[in-house]
Amino acid sequence: MIVLDYRDKRPIYEQVVEKLEKLIIGGGLEANSKLPSVRALAMELSVNPNTIQRAYAQLEQDGYIYTIIGRGNYVTDKSEWQDGHFKTLRADFTELLKQAHAAGMPQTELLSLIQAVYGENKEDLT
Amino acid sequence: MIVLDYRDKRPIYEQVVEKLEKLIIGGGLEANSKLPSVRALAMELSVNPNTIQRAYAQLEQDGYIYTIIGRGNYVTDKSEWQDGHFKTLRADFTELLKQAHAAGMPQTELLSLIQAVYGENKEDLT
Amino acid sequence: MIVLDYRDKRPIYEQVVEKLEKLIIGGGLEANSKLPSVRALAMELSVNPNTIQRAYAQLEQDGYIYTIIGRGNYVTDKSEWQDGHFKTLRADFTELLKQAHAAGMPQTELLSLIQAVYGENKEDLT
Amino acid sequence: MIVLDYRDKRPIYEQVVEKLEKLIIGGGLEANSKLPSVRALAMELSVNPNTIQRAYAQLEQDGYIYTIIGRGNYVTDKSEWQDGHFKTLRADFTELLKQAHAAGMPQTELLSLIQAVYGENKEDLT
DNA sequence: GTGGTCTAGACCACG
DNA sequence: GTGGTCTAGACCACC
Numbered sequence: 001m002i003v004l005d006y007r008d009k010r011p012i013y014e015q016v017v018e019k020l021e022k023l024i025i026g027g028g029l030e031a032n033s034k035l036p037s038v039r040a041l042a043m044e045l046s047v048n049p050n051t052i053q054r055a056y057a058q059l060e061q062d063g064y065i066y067t068i069i070g071r072g073n074y075v076t077d078k079s080e081w082q083d084g085h086f087k088t089l090r091a092d093f094t095e096l097l098k099q100a101h102a103a104g105m106p107q108t109e110l111l112s113l114i115q116a117v118y119g120e121n122k123e124d125l126t
Numbered sequence: 127m128i129v130l131d132y133r134d135k136r137p138i139y140e141q142v143v144e145k146l147e148k149l150i151i152g153g154g155l156e157a158n159s160k161l162p163s164v165r166a167l168a169m170e171l172s173v174n175p176n177t178i179q180r181a182y183a184q185l186e187q188d189g190y191i192y193t194i195i196g197r198g199n200y201v202t203d204k205s206e207w208q209d210g211h212f213k214t215l216r217a218d219f220t221e222l223l224k225q226a227h228a229a230g231m232p233q234t235e236l237l238s239l240i241q242a243v244y245g246e247n248k249e250d251l252t
Numbered sequence: 253m254i255v256l257d258y259r260d261k262r263p264i265y266e267q268v269v270e271k272l273e274k275l276i277i278g279g280g281l282e283a284n285s286k287l288p289s290v291r292a293l294a295m296e297l298s299v300n301p302n303t304i305q306r307a308y309a310q311l312e313q314d315g316y317i318y319t320i321i322g323r324g325n326y327v328t329d330k331s332e333w334q335d336g337h338f339k340t341l342r343a344d345f346t347e348l349l350k351q352a353h354a355a356g357m358p359q360t361e362l363l364s365l366i367q368a369v370y371g372e373n374k375e376d377l378t
Numbered sequence: 379m380i381v382l383d384y385r386d387k388r389p390i391y392e393q394v395v396e397k398l399e400k401l402i403i404g405g406g407l408e409a410n411s412k413l414p415s416v417r418a419l420a421m422e423l424s425v426n427p428n429t430i431q432r433a434y435a436q437l438e439q440d441g442y443i444y445t446i447i448g449r450g451n452y453v454t455d456k457s458e459w460q461d462g463h464f465k466t467l468r469a470d471f472t473e474l475l476k477q478a479h480a481a482g483m484p485q486t487e488l489l490s491l492i493q494a495v496y497g498e499n500k501e502d503l504t
Numbered sequence: 505g506t507g508g509t510c511t512a513g514a515c516c517a518c519g
Numbered sequence: 520g521t522g523g524t525c526t527a528g529a530c531c532a533c534c
Contacts, residue, residue, distance in 0.1 A: 196518040
């Protein structure tokens with residue numbers, strides 16, 4: 001389900017958060033489905049339960065999951081975190097664009113990068 | 127010249143590096159111009175000289191400045207780091223684009239963000 | 253494990269880097285094995301922890317070791333730095349050869365030096 | 379006569395030493411010919427006379443030049459320093475060879491490097 | 505316990 | 520005066 005990279009400089013709990021976030025955003029985990037328990041995931045990754053606990057807390061705070069005490073952790077519905085996520089993306093984007101602009105990178109290059117990722121087929125627009 | 131943000135969790139020397147990088151990239155500091163001395167900048171920011179020293183070492187290692195022992199630190203010519211910097215920007219960009227794509231953000235939104243930063247007047251194209 | 257030479261004019265951290273590099277390159281330290289902790293090595297060499305820390309940072313930057321925060325420092329796999337190291341050796345070699353050539357040192361002498369180091373027994377060829 | 383590289387991390391007097399050594403070894407300066415005076419060279423390089431003084435002192439100590447007080451500095455005859463120089467080269471060579479051997483670099487590669495520098499024409503042997 | 509950062513204060517080589 | 524190194528001692532985040 002998740003593969004950790006111990007060479008990564010970021011703390012492990014952050015990696016777990018990132019991986020699960022991507023799974024949820026990408027649709028790899030259905031809304032309202034149950035996540036593995038803290039202890040189970042900790043065991044699977046050979047990691048201290050505290051670390052997983054921290055990751056889940058973070059995910060809950062960011063709105064991607066909700067916790068029912070004594071029951072487990074569940075994936076939040078898309079509609080609840082979509083707005084916040086878009087806002088973050090937009091902010092990151094403008095930040096990066098400012099840098100590119102300051103560095104004198106031509107607009108055309110950015111457009112071609114978008115093309116490369118989004119594909120040329122117009123049907124792919126969401 | 128530089129303002130530190132003590133609420134920022136990143137180490138101080140990294141903040142200094144980032145701020146100076148932006149100044150150099152953005153053209154706020156002329157090529158071959160002299161940077162403030164380690165001690166002078168340390169005093170100005172009320173910070174230990176070692177911290178500034180570390181920031182300068184980092185900047186030198188990344189090619190943004192060069193050091194002449196016993197003389198001072200000087201801004202490197204643009205041509206020397208431009209290529210590497212563009213490469214970094216492109217990598218960051220595609221990374222972010224993948225996330226945006228996975229999240230289902232429409233192409234049109236990205237295009238309008240580019241417009242907003244690069245300005246609508248065609249003369250501004252670099 | 254390491255012996256410092258205080259008559260050497262180079263900084264201590266550089267000596268530590270060199271010694272460890274040689275150990276790693278020469279195979280004296282297995283891949284993925286754990287290096288002594290910053291504090292432990294500092295104590296052993298009667299040196300400030302900061303100094304060792306700097307040496308380890310350098311080694312990591314050069315790709316010879318990798319660091320896991322809160323766990324320790326580990327030896328990188330050979331395949332990751334072998335190419336770069338060979339390149340460096342080749343460069344050093346041609347530089348020295350140019351000097352020897354300019355000084356008028358005969359080819360035969362170089363060949364005999366190679367013999368002396370690589371051994372005359374053909375089985376030793378790698 | 380000499381061009382300094384201020385970006386070089388080595389002290390300036392060391393660069394001057396190196397450049398002059400190469401000139402003398404390569405035959406660019408005749409034996410017993412007079413070197414520029416300390417003050418003259420200092421002026422030409424826009425450098426503190428102390429720096430040149432130090433370089434000359436180093437060269438004299440290594441046997442490449444000799445000083446006649448009140449008259450100037452002169453290039454030593456080749457026969458006097460040739461032995462010492464060869465010894466140094468041999469030492470540097472074996473040191474580098476040991477590293478190459480430890481790293482597992484094949485003999486054949488070294489031989490081809492020698493070929494590349496010494497040229498394939500056998501008449502070039504000195 | 506581990507690495508990472510920071511301060512305070514010192515000494516050295518260089519120019 | 521400048522950068523480079525080192526010590527001593529401290530605090531923090533991570534696991």
